[in-house]
Amino acid sequence: MTYAPTIVWFRNDFRLADNRALLEAEKRQKPILCVVILDEAHLPGAAARWWLDRAIRSLDGDLRKMGGSLHVFRGPAGQVLAEIIRRTGADTVVWNRRYDLQGRETDTAIKAGLRTQGIAVHSFPSGLLHEPWCIRTRAGGQYKIFTAFWRGMRETHPTSFPPAPAPEKLAFAPFTSQPAGLLPPQGDYGLLPTRPDWTGGLQEMWMPGEGNAHNRFAHFMRDGLGTYAATRDFPAKNASSRLSPFLRFGHVTATQIWHGAAAQGFPERFLMELAWRDFAWSLLFSTPDMATRNLRPEFDAMPWRDDPAGLARWQQGQTGYPLVDAGMRELWRTGWMHNRVRMVVASFLVKHLLIDWRQGEQWFADTLVDHDPASNPMNWQWSAGTGVDAAPYFRIMNPVLQSRKFDPGGAYIRRWVPELAHLSDEAIHAPWESETPRGYPAPIVDHRLARERALNAWKTMGNTAAYGKGMS
Ligand SMILES: Cc1cc2nc3c(=O)[nH]c(=O)nc-3n(C[C@H](O)[C@H](O)[C@H](O)COP(=O)(O)OP(=O)(O)OC[C@H]3O[C@@H](n4cnc5c(N)ncnc54)[C@H](O)[C@@H]3O)c2cc1C
Known part of the structure; x- marks a missing residue:
């Protein structure tokens, strides 16, 4: 040697x-x-x-x-x-x-x-299924629509290359002298907050590391994969894999997950989610400034509101809309938020408060343990209607209807907004309709007025599509 x-x-x-x-x-x-x-x-x-x-x-x-x-x-x-x-x-x-x-x-x-x-x-x-330049249209271009990307991927790269094993034996070289910049082993790497240390919730929730990633995946394959498609949208059910931070830090690769899951039949809904992650990276590869630039340039003229107080109430989970507040508090405490709720809080910030999606993107970048430089901006642009394959801007999610539909018994809200825990399953989604409990704020905006304001702002950009298509 x-x-x-x-x-x-x-x-x-x-x-x-x-x-x-x-x-x-x-x-x-x-x-x-x-x-x-x-x-x-x-x-x-x-x-x-x-x-x-x-x-x-x-x-x-x-x-x-x-x-x-x-x-x-x-x-x-x-x-x-x-x-x-x-x-x-x-x-x-x-x-x-x-x-x-x-x-x-x-x-x-x-x-x-x-x-x-x-x-x-x-x-x-x-750690992607395919490198970001691999899945291209027939003409060699970037797919703009996810379903076409998925089809293209299935046709041209039906499977990703098989995962490689861990090395069996490694020989390690020592340092014979102390190089500049080397930190003491297992010491303080200067990555943690000190005053105050707000990481208690993260420590309760997560055990990072390769072994833990595989344990979690095995647990999900056993107990979650079979019902994933039917239950993934219900935040109280704990039904998704929660592998996102493990993927983000490469404790496990998308390839390992793909092959593991595909061996149990072809659980398409779950595998498609992994492909969304690849789609985000392919978009970021061709539009590297996706976190700062509207992919639909007409939104450059959108009259976003400058509202630091509204932004702060959204960040702190004090909007008066229970599902939004539950999500924002889950994020603050655990560094993670359920996907359906991410969509609701993003829509609320951008449409109900008319605050530029980039401010939400930045907040998520600082508070998510799974923050991913491709998935985060792509999903924010999707929610804001500014992205290439995005929900149309005029589809404005009603946070109360979303709450009734996806947290019908209010279990998720009760967990994260304890001030509301005593309310009935019916009242918990819109507490102001019966009583606003002490210590919980009244809604920061009225849904109907906020919706109108959002649509009027959008109209100033020259849009005239029928409002009737919007969700209410
Ligand atoms: C506004 C907003 C911001 C988001 N920011 C991020 C982010 O910074 N990092 C991140 O990993 N995901 C982000 N997502 C996507 C999604 O919410 C999370 O990946 C998902 O909630 C992670 O939970 P899970 O591991 O249980 O997912 P599962 O449902 O178990 O899915 C398995 C894996 O597929 C991938 N995946 C699932 N949904 C998406 C999606 N919509 N886009 C891209 N990949 C997806 C993730 O890697 C996930 O771990 C965001 C979504 C929204 C609406």
């Missing part, structure tokens, strides 16, 4: 199995250095930083069981890698690819810089 080690640079892929960069490192039969680089320019929002902290500790623990460890650095990635190479004589760097523009630009620059120094760099597909 020659000594020059291989650096395995972990980014959004905190796992051993189905990790192509790691497998390549194993194949090279040289000692490896497993590193994470906390580069300020690429760190996620506050809740996801908590997850990142746990993800690092968990992978470190798994590598220790194999006789190694994960070395955690802080600093600009290019400089840190150069320092590691200088200290260790490493001659190869491997990583799984990032697909957001900032990640791609950084990686391209680093790759070019390392290659000029004679360092080999190899990159590999990351």
Whole structure:
């Protein structure tokens, strides 16, 4: 065995199995250095930083069981890698690819810089079903409609490549001297809030890590997959997989999930959701500024309201609409929110409060543990009607009807808005119609007036489509 080690640079892929960069490192039969680089320019929002902290500790623990460890650095990635190479004589760097523009630009620059120094760099597909440029229209373009993307994917790539196993045996290289930027093992990585520490709810709810991801998936396959299509929209039922943060941090890959689930027949509804994630990444790849630009440019003229007080009440779950408040409080406490409720709160912010969807997108980016740079803006643009395959703007969700339909017994509301727990199943969706309980606000806006205001604002952009089509 020659000594020059291989650096395995972990980014959004905190796992051993189905990790192509790691497998390549194993194949090279040289000692490896497993590193994470906390580069300020690429760190996620506050809740996801908590997850990142746990993800690092968990992978470190798994590598220790194999006789190694994960070395955690802080600093600009290019400089840190150069320092590691200088200290260790490493001659190869491997990583799984990032697909957001900032990640791609950084990686391209680093790759070019390392290659000029004679360092080999190899990159590999990351945790999607297919890389974001793979599923294209016949003419080679970007699919704009999800159903067409799904059809195209099923026709041209009926299955994703099989997941790769975890490496059996790894040889680890030591650091013989202390490189700049290396943080003490299992110490403080500077990712957690201190004053105050608001992560109690996250700690109660989640156990990040590769083993926990697979346990959760196995549990879902056993108890949830069979009823998923029928129950996924009911937030009190706990019926979806809750794998999103595990996917976000790459504890498990979409490929592993696809193959695991597809082995149980073809649970189309569930597999389609995984494909929505790929669709989001393909959109972000072709429109990298999707988090800041209306994909329908006519919405640039939309007269959004500047309403910091309304935004704050939405963020704090104090709008007076029980389902909206339940969702926003679930998000604040656990870093996650049920998909149906995400749609309701997003619609409420954009249409009832007429606040620019980008303000909601940013709040989610900071508070979701599963914040994903592609799925979040795509879904916000879907909810706001500004996206390519989006709910039409004039379809305005009624938060009370949504509540009656998807939380009929009010169990979800009772859990997150305890001030309303004593109300009857009928009264809980619109408490102001009977009594507004002490400590719970009156509605911030009247639904009928807010709906009218939203449609009038939309009309100022020159739209005349029949209002009758709107949900009420
Ligand atoms: C306004 C808004 C913002 C959102 N922001 C994010 C985000 O930042 N990160 C994120 O992962 N999801 C986001 N979603 C999509 C969806 O709400 C979550 O993926 C889902 O709630 C996660 O729960 P689950 O793992 O139980 O999903 P399941 O129903 O079990 O689905 C399995 C997996 O499919 C993927 N998936 C499901 N629905 C979607 C979807 N609509 N778009 C893209 N992928 C999907 C997720 O990776 C999910 O883990 C957002 C949705 C809305 C309406």
